[in-house]
Amino acid sequence: MREHVPGGHMSGLESVLVVGTGLIGTSIALALREHGVTVYLTDRDPAAVRLASELGAGIEWTPGRPADLPADAVWHPGRPVDLAIVAVPPPVVAGRLAELQRAGAARFYTDVASVKALPIRQARELGCDLSVYAAGHPLAGRERSGPAAARADLFLGRPWALCPAEETSPDAVEVLRALVKLCGGEAVEVDAVEHDRAVALVSHAPHVAAAAVAARLADAPAAALGLAGQGVRDVTRIAAGDPDLWTGILSGNALPVAEVLEELAADLAAAAAGLRAATSPGGAPETAGDAAPESSAMGTVTGLLQRGVAGTGRIPGKHGGPARAYATVQVIIGDRPGELARLFQVAQAAGVNIEDVRLEHAPGLPLGAADLSVQPEAVEALTQALRAHGWHLP
């Protein structure tokens, strides 16, 4: 279980203002509350800030008129908080930062926008004091949004990019590092432009690609949807995200994302051309043997598939380290209460830790397969234990 230790005072973070109580802002507030930090909350949507406050994320803060503060509140006009966290969409970060600095709201400032070059440039253009602003981006998110989806552990072990500008003071960076530490994240200092290119590759362009695949299904015949399997479900999962939120993210990282999308479009167009060429007279596959046709036209397609395999192999695995091959043990389970409980009891009794579990339910039937990921050296013990207790391992 999570320890609730006060750590705010020792880190120099006693009071924080969260501006924008969406998923990220409210999750940070919840994490800081677990360390005894005094957190003030504000949002242009009164319902959002009220909900965040009721979830225990902090105290509603009304700029200029803190009538709602309890009598023992630390904050009062003229006494800025230690850190203001601007948790609003990328296009409006700089404007909000400028407002807050004019009001003298905080000693230091950061943001959580998923793009970094744009808000820094706009803050500079608006004449903000960049020496006290250290831009940041926690790499954490969910398909769900809003304060109700927030959780204190959202950032545990996740990367948190720190992108100080040239003007940013070392003190501002240290305060941001203290925030990341209290939230359980892993600070990664990276240049803002480099950051934006990286998230275009690993987050923003994949989101658009998933949306494009899903968009094809919007008007597809019902029979086609009836043939959908797990593959297309996984490819399109993130495409369920809020289009307005993502429009804001993409517009703030427009050029790096556009470059990746152009490469994607070119690869897909080349694959389509290769497929068409393979069916034209002279390029048609023959039934001459077991091997797939190796025409140069299909070579374009095969090459793309091979680069894809290489790319998937570079994605780091669980626990932040390089991808590690857990072994998978499959077992057939019924769809009744207690099936999984019994399964884990057997594993526990055998001293085996199940690293991950994935249920593949059989559509339409009260049966499914559980894929249990375990350390390779634990396969033997788990398999024997499950078989001994009557489980069916296919």
Add this chain to the structure above:
Amino acid sequence: MREHVPGGHMSGLESVLVVGTGLIGTSIALALREHGVTVYLTDRDPAAVRLASELGAGIEWTPGRPADLPADAVWHPGRPVDLAIVAVPPPVVAGRLAELQRAGAARFYTDVASVKALPIRQARELGCDLSVYAAGHPLAGRERSGPAAARADLFLGRPWALCPAEETSPDAVEVLRALVKLCGGEAVEVDAVEHDRAVALVSHAPHVAAAAVAARLADAPAAALGLAGQGVRDVTRIAAGDPDLWTGILSGNALPVAEVLEELAADLAAAAAGLRAATSPGGAPETAGDAAPESSAMGTVTGLLQRGVAGTGRIPGKHGGPARAYATVQVIIGDRPGELARLFQVAQAAGVNIEDVRLEHAPGLPLGAADLSVQPEAVEALTQALRAHGWHLP
């Protein structure tokens, strides 16, 4: 637990020949063996057929010289099996079917290739007897391939497309239906051309799109991979599949896949153009308010994202029915043996069936969050039970 009931004799399927002991062929053989069907196995790769046989999938069959058959085997030259299942790559289905028919190997024939128009057309061109051939395609697969990955329950509740040609006799279709039933699949009769367009949409083109996204990561800076989250992992998961196997699948469905890829490429190119236009002078987003910029350039991007959301909503959910909204209960768990066992014990004691579970491990930390999917009406009972037993629900 799975029932092992003999059902082959009643269905008219007493003996079957599986030609090609890869993932699909061996899985069918295993399923039929559970129903007491006599299964003969053959493959051009002696190691593959030997492994399948050792896994219990059936008896090695040597065309023309069945020296390995046990004395009580049903088969002998001149007595064809009831059904030959051609489980080889799409481009070579028709050639193998012609060979088998020349040898008089079976009364009826089917295949399992993931494309259907091509093998039917080629079989017709090769002069095969289409009256006894009912083409089929079980919609089941895994990232792993080969007989070692096979499992008898692979088809449980999954769609299985039946694509009879004009010449196909009703008897041949009935035998194929009997096979699907014994394997636990759901027979879906569909025109071959319609089938190929459908799988291009829900399987083949998504695979190429996933490969294209993953291909971008093959040469990406290491720092970029360090910022990779769950989203890109899901989008690219299927791109780890065997490139040669997929080249064969794609070449057999070239035109329908090319059409979908061209639409995808056009959507991505348009999104890239919209993003570039939004950054050009006059189209730049301003910090004038909370809303994302609504320029017509970004409107292209937003429109694509909205179509994507609509598309994801049309994918059927678990148990074959329409997508059903399970409620999710989150709980923080440690990385020690027994944590999940205790969790499921509590759920079981509360009478709550956990429909699905997804572990989100916190990289680098021995903590994670379990997302438990349950019937909406069970949330209250589960939440109370977990809290009462000291679990931390964020």
